Amino acid sequence: MSEVLVVIDHAEGEVKKPTYELLTIARRLGEPAAVFFGSPEQGDAVAEKVKKYGAAKVYVVDDAQIKGYLVAPKAEALQQLAEKTGPAAILLPSTFENKEVAGRLAIKLGSGLITDAVDVQEGGVTTQSVFAGNYTVQAKVTTGTPIITVKPNSAAPEEADGAGAVESFAATISDVAKTAQVVATQPRQSTGRPELTEAAIVVSGGRGTGGDFAPVEGFADSLGAAVGASRAAVDSGWMPHAFQVGQTGKTVSPQLYVANGISGAIQHRAGMQTSKTIVAVNKDPEAPIFELVDFGVVGDLHTVLPAATEKVKERKG
Numbered sequence: 001m002s003e004v005l006v007v008i009d010h011a012e013g014e015v016k017k018p019t020y021e022l023l024t025i026a027r028r029l030g031e032p033a034a035v036f037f038g039s040p041e042q043g044d045a046v047a048e049k050v051k052k053y054g055a056a057k058v059y060v061v062d063d064a065q066i067k068g069y070l071v072a073p074k075a076e077a078l079q080q081l082a083e084k085t086g087p088a089a090i091l092l093p094s095t096f097e098n099k100e101v102a103g104r105l106a107i108k109l110g111s112g113l114i115t116d117a118v119d120v121q122e123g124g125v126t127t128q129s130v131f132a133g134n135y136t137v138q139a140k141v142t143t144g145t146p147i148i149t150v151k152p153n154s155a156a157p158e159e160a161d162g163a164g165a166v167e168s169f170a171a172t173i174s175d176v177a178k179t180a181q182v183v184a185t186q187p188r189q190s191t192g193r194p195e196l197t198e199a200a201i202v203v204s205g206g207r208g209t210g211g212d213f214a215p216v217e218g219f220a221d222s223l224g225a226a227v228g229a230s231r232a233a234v235d236s237g238w239m240p241h242a243f244q245v246g247q248t249g250k251t252v253s254p255q256l257y258v259a260n261g262i263s264g265a266i267q268h269r270a271g272m273q274t275s276k277t278i279v280a281v282n283k284d285p286e287a288p289i290f291e292l293v294d295f296g297v298v299g300d301l302h303t304v305l306p307a308a309t310e311k312v313k314e315r316k317g
Contacts, residue, residue: 001031002088003057005081007101008050010092013042015049018093019200022150023053025120027160030088033057037066037074043166044088051164053157058166059085065173070180071097075104077089077171082109084169087145089124094149095197101130102147111144118154118253118274129253129274152198153253153276191227196243201228201256202272204245206230208261208301211238215305216260222312228252228272230262246271260301264289281305 004026009016019034026032034055036046043060052057059081068071072097078101082090090105099115106113112209118136119127124146127316128137141147196202203220207211207230220227229239245252247270257275262268264280264287273292280289281297281304290296297304 001084002030004030004061005078005085005087005090006032006034006055007078007090007092008034008036008046009095009098010036010038010046013038013046014197015046016093016198017157018150018152019050020053021152021155022091022093023050023055024155024158024160025150026089027120028120028122029053029124031056032086032162032213033059035059035061035078035083037061037063039063040168043168047164047166050157051162053181054160054162056163056165057272058164058165059206061171062168065171065178068182069178070179070182071100071104071161072177073171073173075101075108076177077169078105079108080171081169083147089146090143091120092149093146094151099149102149106144106147107304109144109147111147111224112141114139114141115149116251117148117150120148120150120154124148125199134273141169151251151253151274153255155198168292193220194224194226196226196228196245196249199252202252202254202256202275203258203260204226204228204230204244204272205233205239205260205301206264206268207232207236209233209238210261211236212302213238215302215309217257219260219305219309219312222309222316223256225256225258226252226254230268232263233243244271259289260305262289263287264292 006022032054034050047058117126198266205216228245229243234244246268251275255276278293280293280294282300285298
């Protein structure tokens with residue numbers, strides 16, 4: 001059975017949930033083999049985590065020559081690993097960086113590329129959500145090694161026994177790939193909440209909050225959810241742009257999306273319409289958001305959310 005390379009999404013060796021989702025998907029296509037870009041000292045610990053989700057092998061690529069540069073070195077390393085192993089497919093979490101890496105890798109390997117898949121089935125048939133989530137498209141790579149970036153929450157992680165054998169891979173990075181270098185970064189202040197694009201539950205607020213996001217944040221924290229915002233809330237200066245969900249913000253696809261005081265303009269729908277279950281709270285019974293939801297509450301979010309938060313806490317209690 002051919003290997004399926006899965007690029008591990010991690011922060012300083014802490015493996016993120018999308019990796020486990022991809023390993024689950026990879027088992028439909030072949031034998032999962034994880035690729036870890038990081039310190040070799042962290043390789044064994046990472047292997048212990050990913051082998052529980054079926055990783056038969058973990059290729060550890062020392063990132064000493066890669067970190068501090070933009071995407072080109074990582075694409076070169078993956079090219080060399082793919083040429084050595086001849087995988088059945090290469091899967092990456094669908095982040096901005098990984099989509100750039102995937103594009104460069106596809107050119108280097110002469111392979112087809114599919115981005116932002118929301119499902120991958122046996123035979124490499126992918127499903128994509130297009131035109132603001134109004135249509136789905138099925139596609140399959142027919143040239144070279146399929147390279148696919150997959151959105152978070154596209155599959156439920158399923159545990160499976162894997163050997164998790166660690167193998168070091170030494171990549172040779174060209175000088176050309178090192179021409180774009182990161183010279184400074186500003187760490188984002190942690191909120192203790194899940195990353196917006198990876199969260200299983202997202203609670204968002206819009207113009208109807210009147211700038212008071214306390215009920216939204218309180219309800220989100222009771223559910224262990226991420227907090228999002230509409231463009232109107234961001235343009236009003238109530239929330240930073242990093243929290244914006246929509247056509248000019250981030251695209252999310254959680255298991256549950258709760259829209260509070262959000263009218264439901266097409267620009268916002270484009271960023272959340274593929275959510276598995278959608279709930280809306282809005283004072284206006286004619287708000288367009290109600291055309292999209294699975295469950296709707298007509299009411300003031302400042303009354304509804306605190307009551308809902310108390311009920312959630314009581315059940316957890």
